[in-house]
Amino acid sequence: MAAAVRGCGGVWRRVWQRGAGGLAPRGQRAAAGSARGAAVPAGKSGPAPWVPVVGLEIHAQISSNSKLFSGSQVQFAAPPNSVVSFFDASLPGTLPVINRRCVEAAVMTGLALNCSINKRSLFDRKHYFYADLPAGYQITQQRVPIAVNGSLSYSLCTDNKMSQMVTKTVRIKQIQLEQDSGKSLHDDTRSQTLVDLNRAGVGLMEVVMEPDMCCGEEAAAAVRELQLILQTLGSSHAVMAEGQLRVDANVSVHHPGEPYGVRTEVKNINSIRFLAKAVDYEIQRQIEELENGGTILNETRAFDSKLGCTVPMRDKEGKQDYRFMPEPNLPPLILYDAKSLPANMSHQQVVNIDWIHERLPDLPSVKRAKLVEQYGILPEHSFTLLNEDGLTEFFENVVKQTQMKPKKVIGWILNDLLSYLNQHSLTVKESPVSSSILADLLNLLEKKEISSTAAKQVLVELWKGEGKTPLEIVKEKKLELIQDQGALEQICQAVIDGQENEVMAIKAGNHKVLNKLIGLVQRKTQGRSNPVLVKQLLEKKLLE
Amino acid sequence: MRALSLSRWLRGAARARSTGPGRARPAPGPSQKVTVDVLDHLEHLALVDFRDSEGVERLQKAIQFADQLHEVNTDGVEPMDSVLEDRCLYLREDDVTEGNCTKELLKNAREKVEEYFVAPPGNIPLPKLEERETYLQSS
Numbered sequence: 297m298a299a300a301v302r303g304c305g306g307v308w309r310r311v312w313q314r315g316a317g318g319l320a321p322r323g324q325r326a327a328a329g330s331a332r333g334a335a336v337p338a339g340k341s342g343p344a345p346w347v348p349v350v351g352l353e354i355h356a357q358i359s360s361n362s363k364l365f366s367g368s369q370v371q372f373a374a375p376p377n378s379v380v381s382f383f384d385a386s387l388p389g390t391l392p393v394i395n396r397r398c399v400e401a402a403v404m405t406g407l408a409l410n411c412s413i414n415k416r417s418l419f420d421r422k423h424y425f426y427a428d429l430p431a432g433y434q435i436t437q438q439r440v441p442i443a444v445n446g447s448l449s450y451s452l453c454t455d456n457k458m459s460q461m462v463t464k465t466v467r468i469k470q471i472q473l474e475q476d477s478g479k480s481l482h483d484d485t486r487s488q489t490l491v492d493l494n495r496a497g498v499g500l501m502e503v504v505m506e507p508d509m510c511c512g513e514e515a516a517a518a519v520r521e522l523q524l525i526l527q528t529l530g531s532s533h534a535v536m537a538e539g540q541l542r543v544d545a546n547v548s549v550h551h552p553g554e555p556y557g558v559r560t561e562v563k564n565i566n567s568i569r570f571l572a573k574a575v576d577y578e579i580q581r582q583i584e585e586l587e588n589g590g591t592i593l594n595e596t597r598a599f600d601s602k603l604g605c606t607v608p609m610r611d612k613e614g615k616q617d618y619r620f621m622p623e624p625n626l627p628p629l630i631l632y633d634a635k636s637l638p639a640n641m642s643h644q645q646v647v648n649i650d651w652i653h654e655r656l657p658d659l660p661s662v663k664r665a666k667l668v669e670q671y672g673i674l675p676e677h678s679f680t681l682l683n684e685d686g687l688t689e690f691f692e693n694v695v696k697q698t699q700m701k702p703k704k705v706i707g708w709i710l711n712d713l714l715s716y717l718n719q720h721s722l723t724v725k726e727s728p729v730s731s732s733i734l735a736d737l738l739n740l741l742e743k744k745e746i747s748s749t750a751a752k753q754v755l756v757e758l759w760k761g762e763g764k765t766p767l768e769i770v771k772e773k774k775l776e777l778i779q780d781q782g783a784l785e786q787i788c789q790a791v792i793d794g795q796e797n798e799v800m801a802i803k804a805g806n807h808k809v810l811n812k813l814i815g816l817v818q819r820k821t822q823g824r825s826n827p828v829l830v831k832q833l834l835e836k837k838l839l840e
Numbered sequence: 841m842r843a844l845s846l847s848r849w850l851r852g853a854a855r856a857r858s859t860g861p862g863r864a865r866p867a868p869g870p871s872q873k874v875t876v877d878v879l880d881h882l883e884h885l886a887l888v889d890f891r892d893s894e895g896v897e898r899l900q901k902a903i904q905f906a907d908q909l910h911e912v913n914t915d916g917v918e919p920m921d922s923v924l925e926d927r928c929l930y931l932r933e934d935d936v937t938e939g940n941c942t943k944e945l946l947k948n949a950r951e952k953v954e955e956y957f958v959a960p961p962g963n964i965p966l967p968k969l970e971e972r973e974t975y976l977q978s979s
Contacts (some may be wrong), residue, residue, distance in 0.1 A: 346854065358932050360937060361934045361936050362934055362935060362936050362937070362938075366938060367932070367935065367936060367937030367938040367939075368936070368938045369936040369939050370941035375942070375955065376954070376955045376956050377942045377945055377953075377955055377956070378939065378940060378942050378944075379939040379940070379956070380939060380941070380942070380945060381938035381941075382938070382945075383938075383952065384940075385945050385948075387948075393929070393930060393932045394929060394931060394932060395932050395934050396931035396932060396933060396934060397930075397933075397934035398934075399931065423885075427957075427959035427960070433887060476961065480959075481956070482961060483961075484961065487958065487959050487960075487961050488953075488958050488960065489958070489959045489960065490953055490956035490957070490958060490959075491957040491958070491959050492956055492957075493945075493957070569939055617881075617885055619885060622921035622922060623922075624921070624922050624924075625924075626922075626924070626929060627924040627925060627926075627927045627928065627929045628925065628929065629929050630928065630929065641928075644931065644933070645930070645931055647931070728964060795845055824920075
């Protein structure tokens with residue numbers, strides 16, 4: 297997964313145009329209706345450019361022991377219907393009782409996303425019929441959610457080389473607490489649906505983002521950053537593969553200066569990579585449809601990851617009327633801060649926003665800034681470090697155990713270690729090379745006992761995970777740099793004696809030929825000579 | 841708490857009287873019927889079947905009865921949506937205290953397959969008005 301991805305041409309809204317070979321996003325810079333003019337290529341009176349608009353609705357499963365309104369366990373992949381309470385099954389006579397931990401998780405997330413926390417929020421019922429919603433309604437927060445008006449900053453690279461990063465912001469409309477539904481397994485052969493209520497009632501935070509994004513890459517980067525934030529806070533594990541983070545994308549296109557187009561909702565997106573693909577596909581589909589004179593229906597579409605396209609979803613019947621009504625069984629949720637703390641209430645019944653704010657951990661953006669400052673690495677390096685689970689820790693451990701400067705260490709971490717891990721699809725925790733082993737290797741290099749080429753050879757051996765130390769491998773494969781200056785001088789002399797023509801050229805002033813001699817010495821020593829030292833010795837012999 | 845809510849209601853009514861005989865809206869008389877479109881919409885949403893003219897008439901009467909609420913002037917009064925509004929929402933500790941009653945839950949199921957509830961496939965929306973047999977078609 298790319299830590300930070302190529303973006304939509306910097307600050308300006310990206311503009312899509314029909315190119316010669318079909319549709320392709322162009323990195324042209326044109327704001328809607330700006331004085332610079334629309335990005336139509338000079339000399340062509342082609343079709344007008346399109347501005348895509350992307351908004352996201354994200355559901356994050358709250359990391360808690362029990363569910364939002366009942367005491368049954370939150371557990372992934374439990375035996376069917378084994379972690380279901382009477383309330384989750386909507387049996388008559390049961391009532392919702394809110395879980396304090398879920399409230400705290402929502403407050404933490406709201407604060408991390410710069411939201412205003414509503415000290416008084418309300419619960420509502422959203423009615424619709426579906427087999428996995430036994431009550432016939434979902435308890436959510438439609439009128440007054442727990443947090444509103446926040447923002448999320450994320451970064452994109454403006455070019456292929458990942459050397460220039462641009463920070464973008466997407467506004468967060470609101471965060472609300474709501475119940476998850478159960479799971480339906482469709483059995484088409486027997487024309488029935490099997491229902492498992494284990495997930496019914498699990499707490500969700502719905503994060504609603506304003507349509508401030510304009511392409512798949514932006515959407516993916518924003519979601520990735522949100523995922524990192526949630527994982528840092530611990531309010532959600534946010535693992536998409538386990539359904540703990542679900543993203544629905546709302547996509548529309550319009551011409552600059554015109555009102556927004558009809559939007560479609562895209563569901564069934566199972567990874568961040570697929571999110572980018574789904575959004576980009578949908579943008580292209582809408583542009584093609586409109587340019588061919590068609591119209592866009594306000595419908596819900598599913599992303600088919602195998603075919604890489606979106607298809608209309610069968611089950612949705614036009615616009616739903618959810619008949620929202622206040623949840624009569626739940627009084628308003630009241631939150632307090634340092635000023636409004638009630639005197640006579642048990643601590644257990646009080647959620648103090650300021651108390652939670654003081655205890656927020658360092659968010660990813662802060663962690664990255666600290667890494668850059670402390671170790672002198674580049675910002676894009678800090679992105680990669682935070683993006684791989686455990687990589688920051690690994691890097692810091694190596695730095696602690698070696699004399700090599702962090703700026704050099706980072707190269708070994710990102711270019712060598714990480715590429716090996718990716719090639720073999722391993723996580724940092726599964727690495728056969730531990731941080732101390734790598735530190736040992738880098739120490740040998742730093743002390744000039746081996747050359748950098750030799751170090752890479754040692755790493756290949758270490759990767760086999762046979763338990764040998766770097767020093768053992770160096771000795772085994774005779775990779776040590778020759779330390780005996782006398783022996784080295786002899787070899788240099790031997791080479792000089794054997795290359796009369798080259799020697800004459802050097803003495804005549806052509807110093808570049810020296811490199812050929814250095815190369816010959818390297819070959820004679822089987823790579824075990826320090827090129828800097830060899831150059832010094834040769835120069836001493838020939839030019840004095 | 842009950843006393844508080846009651847007094848609030850009385851205050852509301854008193855306010856209505858004191859600000860004059862203004863009524864918020866005239867209640868729709870028996871001449872204002874619920875349209876077939878609305879009835880069809882309701883049948884879709886709530887999956888009820890009005891079945892016959894008596895059922896529809898009962899609905900009309902229920903609406904008329906509820907419309908009496910309009911006789912109270914509620915200008916400037918904040919709507920109350922729960923008698924619990926003055927209570928504190930009780931916060932429960934995040935402990936696992938329920939679950940593990942698969943057998944009991946499945947006792948209620950008409951059909952089950954290996955501890956899953958069985959339901960008809962997907963969502964079967966009510967067919968459109970023209971396509972289904974309903975009393976509403978003739979009205």
